[in-house]
Amino acid sequence: MRADSIKIVGTGLIGTSLGLALARQGVTAELADTSKANLRLAIEYGAGRESSEEPQLVIVCVPPDLTAEVVAQELRKHPGAIVSDTASVKSEIYSRVLDLAPEHAGRYVGSHPMAGREKSGPGSARADLFFARPWVITSTTESKSDAIDLLKDVALRIGALPISMSPKQHDEAVALVSHLPQLVASALAARLIDGQASQLDLTGQGLRDTTRIAASDPTLWVQILSQNASEVTPLISALRLELQELEQALAGLDQPGALAKVHSLLERGNTGISRIPGKHGGKFVDYQQLTIVIDDSPGSLASLLAFIGDIGVNIEDLKLEHSPGAPIGLVEIQVDPASVELLAKQLVDNGWRIV
Amino acid sequence: MRADSIKIVGTGLIGTSLGLALARQGVTAELADTSKANLRLAIEYGAGRESSEEPQLVIVCVPPDLTAEVVAQELRKHPGAIVSDTASVKSEIYSRVLDLAPEHAGRYVGSHPMAGREKSGPGSARADLFFARPWVITSTTESKSDAIDLLKDVALRIGALPISMSPKQHDEAVALVSHLPQLVASALAARLIDGQASQLDLTGQGLRDTTRIAASDPTLWVQILSQNASEVTPLISALRLELQELEQALAGLDQPGALAKVHSLLERGNTGISRIPGKHGGKFVDYQQLTIVIDDSPGSLASLLAFIGDIGVNIEDLKLEHSPGAPIGLVEIQVDPASVELLAKQLVDNGWRIV
Numbered sequence: 105m106r107a108d109s110i111k112i113v114g115t116g117l118i119g120t121s122l123g124l125a126l127a128r129q130g131v132t133a134e135l136a137d138t139s140k141a142n143l144r145l146a147i148e149y150g151a152g153r154e155s156s157e158e159p160q161l162v163i164v165c166v167p168p169d170l171t172a173e174v175v176a177q178e179l180r181k182h183p184g185a186i187v188s189d190t191a192s193v194k195s196e197i198y199s200r201v202l203d204l205a206p207e208h209a210g211r212y213v214g215s216h217p218m219a220g221r222e223k224s225g226p227g228s229a230r231a232d233l234f235f236a237r238p239w240v241i242t243s244t245t246e247s248k249s250d251a252i253d254l255l256k257d258v259a260l261r262i263g264a265l266p267i268s269m270s271p272k273q274h275d276e277a278v279a280l281v282s283h284l285p286q287l288v289a290s291a292l293a294a295r296l297i298d299g300q301a302s303q304l305d306l307t308g309q310g311l312r313d314t315t316r317i318a319a320s321d322p323t324l325w326v327q328i329l330s331q332n333a334s335e336v337t338p339l340i341s342a343l344r345l346e347l348q349e350l351e352q353a354l355a356g357l358d359q360p361g362a363l364a365k366v367h368s369l370l371e372r373g374n375t376g377i378s379r380i381p382g383k384h385g386g387k388f389v390d391y392q393q394l395t396i397v398i399d400d401s402p403g404s405l406a407s408l409l410a411f412i413g414d415i416g417v418n419i420e421d422l423k424l425e426h427s428p429g430a431p432i433g434l435v436e437i438q439v440d441p442a443s444v445e446l447l448a449k450q451l452v453d454n455g456w457r458i459v
Numbered sequence: 460m461r462a463d464s465i466k467i468v469g470t471g472l473i474g475t476s477l478g479l480a481l482a483r484q485g486v487t488a489e490l491a492d493t494s495k496a497n498l499r500l501a502i503e504y505g506a507g508r509e510s511s512e513e514p515q516l517v518i519v520c521v522p523p524d525l526t527a528e529v530v531a532q533e534l535r536k537h538p539g540a541i542v543s544d545t546a547s548v549k550s551e552i553y554s555r556v557l558d559l560a561p562e563h564a565g566r567y568v569g570s571h572p573m574a575g576r577e578k579s580g581p582g583s584a585r586a587d588l589f590f591a592r593p594w595v596i597t598s599t600t601e602s603k604s605d606a607i608d609l610l611k612d613v614a615l616r617i618g619a620l621p622i623s624m625s626p627k628q629h630d631e632a633v634a635l636v637s638h639l640p641q642l643v644a645s646a647l648a649a650r651l652i653d654g655q656a657s658q659l660d661l662t663g664q665g666l667r668d669t670t671r672i673a674a675s676d677p678t679l680w681v682q683i684l685s686q687n688a689s690e691v692t693p694l695i696s697a698l699r700l701e702l703q704e705l706e707q708a709l710a711g712l713d714q715p716g717a718l719a720k721v722h723s724l725l726e727r728g729n730t731g732i733s734r735i736p737g738k739h740g741g742k743f744v745d746y747q748q749l750t751i752v753i754d755d756s757p758g759s760l761a762s763l764l765a766f767i768g769d770i771g772v773n774i775e776d777l778k779l780e781h782s783p784g785a786p787i788g789l790v791e792i793q794v795d796p797a798s799v800e801l802l803a804k805q806l807v808d809n810g811w812r813i814v
Contacts, residue, residue, distance in 0.1 A: 218661050230789070238661055267660065277658035285647060285669040290728030291701045292643050295635065295694060297731050303632035305622065306573050306593050307735050313668040314640040318732040322725035329721055333709040339650060340709070344702040346646045351695045354688040366684055370677035373645030376652050377673040380662050403768030405777070406761055413758030422760070424777040434585070459585075 107186075107254050111136065111159035113174055115146035117221060118190050119165030120229035123151025125262035128231050134159055146226040158182060161254050163215075164189040168327040172200035179208035186251040188215045192278060193331040194242045194271035202246075213251040214242040214271060216278070217264060224321060232263075239264035242271040279335035286317055286325060287340060293318030391420050391438035394448060397457040398433050408435060408456065415450055417443045434459065462541075462609050466491065466514035468529055470501035472576060473545050474520030475584035478506025480617035483586050489514055501581040513537060516609050518570075519544040523682040527555035534563035541606040543570045547633060548686040549597045549626035557601075568606040569597040569626060571633070572619060579676060587618075594619035597626040634690035641672055641680060642695060648673030746775050746793035749803060752812040753788050763790060763811065770805055772798045789814065 110126060111134040112119045123133040123146060133152035137143040147153060162178045164171055168191040175197070178187045187208075191197055194214045202209050219237040221228055239259040243252045252268075259266040269277070293315040296304065329336060346369065353365040398404045405424065412419060421438035439447060448458055465481060466489040467474045478488040478501060488507035492498040502508060517533045517540050519526055526546040533542045534556075542563075546552055549569045557564050574592040576583055594614040598607045607623075614621040624632070648670040651659065684691060701724065708720040753759045760779065767774060776793035794802060803813055 218663055220663070237663075240661065267657075269657075273657075277655075277661050280650065280654050280658055281662045281666050284650065285666045287702075287705060287724070288643060288647050289665075289669050290725050291698055291705070292640060293729075293731035294701060294724060294727035295639065295698055295731065296734050297727060299635050299734065300632075301734075302622075302624075302628075303635050304734055305736060306595065306632050307636045308573055308575070308592075310644075310672045311636050311640045312735060313671050314644050315728075315732050315735070316668050317665045318728035320725070322722050322729065325725050326718055326722045329709065330712055330718060333712055337706055337709045340702055340706045343646055343650055344699055344706060346649060347642075347695055347699040347702070350642060350646070351692055351699060354684065354692045354695070357685055357688055363681055363685060367677050367681045369642070369649060370645050370675070370680050372649035372652060373670075373673035374648075374677065376648035376650065377670050379651050379654065379656075379659055380667060380670070381660060401773070403765065405774065406764035406768045409761035409764060410758065413761045419760065419779070422777070422779040424774070 106257055107159075107161035109134065109157050109159045109161070110258065111155050111162045111178075111182075111185075112152065112165060113137070113162060113178060114165035115139075115142045115151065115226050116165060117224045117226070117228050118217065118219075118233075119163075120146040120149060120151045120226035121219075121231065121233035122163065122165065122190075122217075122262070124149065124229055124231035125234055126258075127151060129261050131261075142226050146229070149226060149229060151226070151229065159185050161185060161258065162187045163258075164191075167191075167324060168193055168197070168331055172197045172204060175201050175212055176204035176208075179205045179211055183208075185211065186248070186254050187212050188251075188255050190215055190217055192216055192220075192282070192328050194240075194274045196331040198242070198244065198271045210246050210248045211251060213247045213255055214274075215255055215259075216240040216242070216274060217259070219264075224324075234259075235263040237264055238267050240267050240269055240274050242269055242274050244270065275332050275335050279332055279339055283329060283332055283336045284339045284343065286320060287329070287336070288343065289315050289318040290320075392441045392444040394437050394439065394444060394451075395459045396435045396437070396451060397459055398435055405433070405435060411451070411454065411456070412437075412447065415443075415447060417447050461612055462514075462516035464489065464512050464514045464516070465613065466510050466517045466533075466537075466540075467507065468492070468517060468519045468533060469521035470494075470497045470506065470581050471520060472579045472581070472583050473572065473574075473588075474518075475501040475504060475506045475581035476574075476586065476588035477518065477520065477545075477572075477617070479504065479584055479586035480589055481613075482506060484616050486616075497581050501584070504581060504584060506581070506584065514540050516540060516613065517542045518613075519546075522546075522679060523548055523552070523686055527552045527559060530556050530567055531559035531563075534560045534566055538563075540566065541603070541609050542567050543606075543610050545570055545572055547571055547637070547683050549595075549629045551686040553597070553599065553626045565601050565603045566606060568602050568610055569629075570610055570614075571595040571597070571629060572614070574619075579679075589614075590618040592619055593622050595622050595624055595629050595632075597624055597629050599625065630687050630690050634687055634694055638684060638687055638691045639694045639698065641675060642684070642691070643698065644670050644673040645675075747796045747799040749792050749794065749799060749806075750814045751790045751792070751806060752814055753790055760788070760790060766806070766809065766811070767792075767802065770802060772802050 113136045115135050115137040126133050127150050134155035135152040136155045162185050164174045166174050171189045171191040201212050217234050217239045219233045256266045353362040419437045423436045468491045470492040481488050489510035490507040491510045519529045521529050523546040526544045556567050572589050572594045574588045611621045708717040774792045778791045
């Protein structure tokens with residue numbers, strides 16, 4: 105099943121990115137937004153045109169607190185259409201849609217593309233935002249199978265990876281992999297308010313990484329968390345108890361077993377992190393890394409990449425590790441495992457240094 | 460004051476990187492390690508030669524638990540030398556050195572280069588590990604001023620940024636910016652052990668970043684934390700109380716003020732993160748970012764960089780944001796603010812797309 109006319113309601117980061125991704129597949133989305141400024145910007149970016157036709161599929165991309173109401177409106181407005189949404193919580197929205205528009209609920213299927221940025225608005229949109237990212241489709245026994253198929257097709261067309269779950273399974277999963285980390289990062293960053301500037305001058309990459317998402321929008325997150333409080337609360341509780349035990353162990357290091365407790369937490373941290381699938385969805389794509397030393401001169405990176413390009417190897421990911429002013433840089437590239445040996449040999453044979 | 464003969468005891472990541480950094484400045488360090496394999500590898504890497512001469516300065520780069528003893532040994536072995544160390548805790552080591560070698564303590568100055576990697580051993584060493592990074596020198600009233608000057612000179616010579624603090628000030632600062640984040644990341648990652656694989660499949664960049672340092676070595680960290688327990692414990696306690704309040708707020712969202720509490724935590728997280736100085740030491744260097752769209756074809760990044768190289772602009776940092784298989788990539792570069800306008804104009808004039 106294919107949807108040829110798709111309406112996107114809400115042209116923020118997600119809605120506009122979705123429009124751009126569809127445009128690349130030759131589908132011109134119909135766009136709607138209560139903010140005329142956002143709508144105009146999204147259209148200028150090429151995310152679609154103003155809505156006019158009767159759509160087959162409506163995707164609601166508005167903040168979580170508004171989602172159920174807008175979904176219900178769209179279900180009524182377009183009695184022939186399938187309606188979905190992209191909010192990052194699912195159970196509560198589903199039950200509110202059931203309340204607001206029970207007679208239309210079969211045409212509603214929730215979804216959640218697992219993609220986003222700290223920046224928001226149409227100006228931050230990217231056509232490849234959903235590429236190779238999971239797109240959770242939360243169907244229930246009420247959902248029409250057409251509805252699920254239509255949404256799956258959209259996800260696949262823009263390169264996302266559709267995953268089916270119930271709303272409850274989804275909310276449990278994001279409580280663990282998204283909501284808990286957000287709260288922990290915020291709580292950790294909040295501790296910095298009391299830090300002296302001379303202390304913060306010693307900040308390294310560890311603190312930067314652990315707190316990066318603490319820059320997220322509080323208003324959006326209050327909406328998300330308040331709709332998923334029942335799933336998040338027990339996780340916070342378990343983490344808090346863990347910290348409490350650690351605190352006791354560190355406060356009584358002379359007690360038997362205290363050091364072992366600290367060691368156990370750190371070791372379980374090792375185990376926990378090893379369970380995260382590799383980058384880019386892990387199980388789907390598995391690239392191999394090569395690190396090459398280059399001079400810090402304009403053009404040295406260019407000549408390395410030109411060399412790799414001449415061999416015909418595509419670079420899937422690249423990071424330059426380089427301290428300003430340092431005489432060398434380290435280029436970390438991710439390439440197809442099938443080409444990595446040949447590439448490494450060619451590089452070394454031609455005088456490049458691999459570390 | 461300059462040290463012309465420097466002995467490095469311990470050729471792991473830090474000792475070997477230090478040797479490499481000195482070698483680049485024309486100083487051949489004298490290396491010592493109880494592990495013959497590490498020592499040999501460090502020498503092969505060019506970090507120095509086996510120790511034979513009487514050194515002016517000894518820098519002890521061994522695990523925190525061994526540091527005080529090795530410092531005391533070196534103070535006795537080289538009665539004319541200044542001795543320092545690079546362990547990431549300072550107060551306890553200082554008081555143990557005072558106990559072990561009170562008559563030599565004036566020749567000891569502690570230090571802590573704020574640099575490291577999750578990987579360890581000489582094989583992970585990098586000559587630029589310390590470049591543009593703070594190097595804390597923890598002097599006390601006992602410290603000879605020569606000792607401080609000698610160490611400061613070494614830090615400056617390899618491009619690090621010497622910062623003076625007392626051992627206590629240092630330990631308070633790292634408790635906040637390094638030890639607390641480590642424990643929080645480990646505790647968060649430990650929660651993943653109970654997660655289902657289907658839940659972890661939804662992992663995004665947020666969880667990856669917040670838990671990255673949970674991969675660190677538990678044995679090393681038990682040593683660090685047990686030497687800084689008195690500074691870390693109150694911070695864990697404050698964070699735990701914060702989580703407890705949050706838990707209560709989320710468990711009783713219908714109570715007056717509950718949502719405001721959640722919002723406040725998220726907002727304080729925003730405030731806290733804004734206090735972290737910018738990348739590369741922030742106040743020292745301030746680059747500007749340009750994001751350029753390229754095609755996903757071998758050579759397209761090379762031709763962009765060749766173009767930038769031809770203009771003569773040096774790229775200080777580069778990141779390729781690219782989903783595998785996506786038809787475009789986004790190249791984020793950091794350049795000198797003085798060249799950014801010219802560069803942007805030249806890029807656009809020549810058909811490159813800036814976002």
